Amino acid sequence: MSVSLNLFDDSPFLAAANGRKHLHTPVWFMRQAGRSLPEYKAIRGSGSILEAIKQPTLSAEITLQPFHRYGVDAAVLYSDIVVPPHAVGFGIDVAPGTGPVAETPFRSLADLQRLRPLEADDVSYVIETVKLLVAELPTSVPLLAFAGAPFTVASYLIEGRPSRTYQNTKRMIHLEPELWHQLMDRLVQHSVTFIDAQLTAGARAFQLFDSWAGSLSNADYREFVLPHSKKVFHQLRELHPEVVGIHFGIGCDHLLESMYEAGPRVMGLDWRTRIQSARARLGSDLVVQGNLDPALVLAGSQAALAGAERVLDDNANHPGHIFNLGHGVDPTTDPTVLEDVVAFVHEKTRIEES
Numbered sequence: 001m002s003v004s005l006n007l008f009d010d011s012p013f014l015a016a017a018n019g020r021k022h023l024h025t026p027v028w029f030m031r032q033a034g035r036s037l038p039e040y041k042a043i044r045g046s047g048s049i050l051e052a053i054k055q056p057t058l059s060a061e062i063t064l065q066p067f068h069r070y071g072v073d074a075a076v077l078y079s080d081i082v083v084p085p086h087a088v089g090f091g092i093d094v095a096p097g098t099g100p101v102a103e104t105p106f107r108s109l110a111d112l113q114r115l116r117p118l119e120a121d122d123v124s125y126v127i128e129t130v131k132l133l134v135a136e137l138p139t140s141v142p143l144l145a146f147a148g149a150p151f152t153v154a155s156y157l158i159e160g161r162p163s164r165t166y167q168n169t170k171r172m173i174h175l176e177p178e179l180w181h182q183l184m185d186r187l188v189q190h191s192v193t194f195i196d197a198q199l200t201a202g203a204r205a206f207q208l209f210d211s212w213a214g215s216l217s218n219a220d221y222r223e224f225v226l227p228h229s230k231k232v233f234h235q236l237r238e239l240h241p242e243v244v245g246i247h248f249g250i251g252c253d254h255l256l257e258s259m260y261e262a263g264p265r266v267m268g269l270d271w272r273t274r275i276q277s278a279r280a281r282l283g284s285d286l287v288v289q290g291n292l293d294p295a296l297v298l299a300g301s302q303a304a305l306a307g308a309e310r311v312l313d314d315n316a317n318h319p320g321h322i323f324n325l326g327h328g329v330d331p332t333t334d335p336t337v338l339e340d341v342v343a344f345v346h347e348k349t350r351i352e353e354s
Contacts, residue, residue: 011140013074017244019320025349026073027342031328032066033078049094056128070342081148084190087122105160118190120197127201134202145198149210150187151225166215184228192235207246214251233263271326275314287320294325301340
């Protein structure tokens, strides 16, 4: 297959994100920078990830490591979804082996005073990291900004640590809906300000991670979450009309239509939702991101490449496809398997320029 030259005027990632063909299907991986890479372990040092993020030179180097190793088509900022509440002094950190842990969970209106609005200056170190990366990356490889969606960040603040049931979060939703919506409004402001700061500094697309939205029924999602996620996408579209937004969650097949209604340009799919099914439900022109099962990567190159081929077959040569895993890279992943996946996807989907 060949395409005309005028379709090659931007990066593979940005072309696919806008539903256009390019030289090959673009690839990047959620959590591509971090604990799975030996070069990361060599420079990371000890201490919290939130302290490492405050060192722009270190953060930039970590962000670039998977680009240099894998040849991915996008770099994603080395950061964390709890950077905004941490930056305003809420009292939350990322505990190794556990995840985000809040010293004093959010449980009352008084706690809203501890979660003041975010200002760009609060995350000046992130802005500096973005500027370093934009100067270093080739123009064909965009830097992706990201933030946690209001619901997922709220669940960490309320539960105080990762949860399987989100009982405290759901209790607040149903027993104190006014407080819930006040908290969500504050977290909308955090998400928008954090992503806007990254985009203004030079990032060229963004992903909103609603990792734990799948714990909700569709009815609860639509009433208590969707209006706030809509605000994030709407406000960022007003600030950056040409920038592509991606929406992603885990176990969200039952929320697919509702999450797309929030307003992303690209829907991120986990490994349980088929690409063809998503397009049948949301429209044939849907741009999707995903969705190789991360467990197949842990099973080695043969299993990973067979799974990658199934994903590509499911996409059926649709131009609007960004290849990714259906969740983040596991820390125990063998980097050589991801190297093989990137090379395979690029070669399998490569088209000739006419």
